[in-house]
Amino acid sequence: xxxxxxxxxxxxxxxxxxxxxxxxxxxxxxxxxxxxxxxxxxxxxxxxxxxxxxxxxxxxxxxxxxxxxxxxxxxxxxxxxxxxxxxxxxxxxxxxxxxxxxxxxxxxxxxxxxxxxxxxxxxxxxxxxxxxxxxxxxxxxxxxxxxxxxxxxxxxxxxxxxxxxxxxxxxxxxxxxxxxxxxxxxxxxxxxxxxxxxxxxxxxxxxxxxxxxxxxxxxxxxxxxxxxxxxxxxxxxxxxxxxxxxxxxxxxxxxxxxxxxxxxxxxxxxxxxxxxxxxxxxxxxxxxxxxxxxxxxxxxxxxxxxxxxxxxxxxxxxxxxxxxxxxxxxxxxxxxxxxxxxxxxxx
Ligand code: PMP
Numbered sequence: 001x002x003x004x005x006x007x008x009x010x011x012x013x014x015x016x017x018x019x020x021x022x023x024x025x026x027x028x029x030x031x032x033x034x035x036x037x038x039x040x041x042x043x044x045x046x047x048x049x050x051x052x053x054x055x056x057x058x059x060x061x062x063x064x065x066x067x068x069x070x071x072x073x074x075x076x077x078x079x080x081x082x083x084x085x086x087x088x089x090x091x092x093x094x095x096x097x098x099x100x101x102x103x104x105x106x107x108x109x110x111x112x113x114x115x116x117x118x119x120x121x122x123x124x125x126x127x128x129x130x131x132x133x134x135x136x137x138x139x140x141x142x143x144x145x146x147x148x149x150x151x152x153x154x155x156x157x158x159x160x161x162x163x164x165x166x167x168x169x170x171x172x173x174x175x176x177x178x179x180x181x182x183x184x185x186x187x188x189x190x191x192x193x194x195x196x197x198x199x200x201x202x203x204x205x206x207x208x209x210x211x212x213x214x215x216x217x218x219x220x221x222x223x224x225x226x227x228x229x230x231x232x233x234x235x236x237x238x239x240x241x242x243x244x245x246x247x248x249x250x251x252x253x254x255x256x257x258x259x260x261x262x263x264x265x266x267x268x269x270x271x272x273x274x275x276x277x278x279x280x281x282x283x284x285x286x287x288x289x290x291x292x293x294x295x296x297x298x299x300x301x302x303x304x305x306x307x308x309x310x311x312x313x314x315x316x317x318x319x320x321x322x323x324x325x326x327x328x329x330x331x332x333x334x335x336x337x338x339x340x341x342x343x344x345x346x347x
Pocket of ligand 1: 214
């Protein structure tokens, strides 16, 4: 049956998510998940009826959280679905291209490949910023540009002035998508207020990270009304199950937001603890990170990754040479990871 699949799909290597890679252990710091498992009790009535396509209470709650108006928000099955919708809505398969700047999140490439859309890459500079001159040279047939800030896996923020320059460079030609999946850990660095000034800006958000709801599959795309209208044409008729809308709305209530804020403060403190502890180890470089993870360079990254894996400490190897991405877990998980790495490197 595989031969019946589209050629592009036959050749596709699926995204190796942390879940697919597997592993056995009791410390999971490989998927940038939250260590907090918050409890919800959604009403499970009226499941005989289809849900609203865009549940009003949820949209209003997220718009208020993000400081935009309700018609500038679309809810999706995770930010991953937002990536796919943007490519499907704006790129003609076989004609148009997306552009992204590695090292960065892998799903931009996979979604484009699945849809049959060309992928252009312009690597980030040595300090992991946009290479605007090279991007300018590569814009032919590019309809969607993905920029991740804080960037996964490097953790850094992309310069806001560069984002504005990129938006101006591409006005009327391409959509610039700023992936802010990790922005809740550094909320002051969001570019959401630029939506008012730039009609070609779209912003990806998710409840999977700071809101500790990776299992819920709920994300959002923020943009002006015109882009949202286009995405509404291609989204599935009922993308948000009723229990998802219920739980997400509760997470975005005043009490839910206050809890998220406390948890973000704790995780940022754990991140500082991990960073301080790792950076004093011989030969180790810890890059500043604005999300809920740190990129760490070791003298021999692969060996460290395997040793931790064998010890039941599951981290994420990265495309950056000798670097491992470590999600910020509970204080105890950070302590045990740090203590393992310290003894491994000193032995
Ligand atoms: N963007 C980035 C940069 C991510 O790291 C992730 C999660 N791995 C996503 C988007 C997708 O998030 P979601 O769980 O909302 O689909």
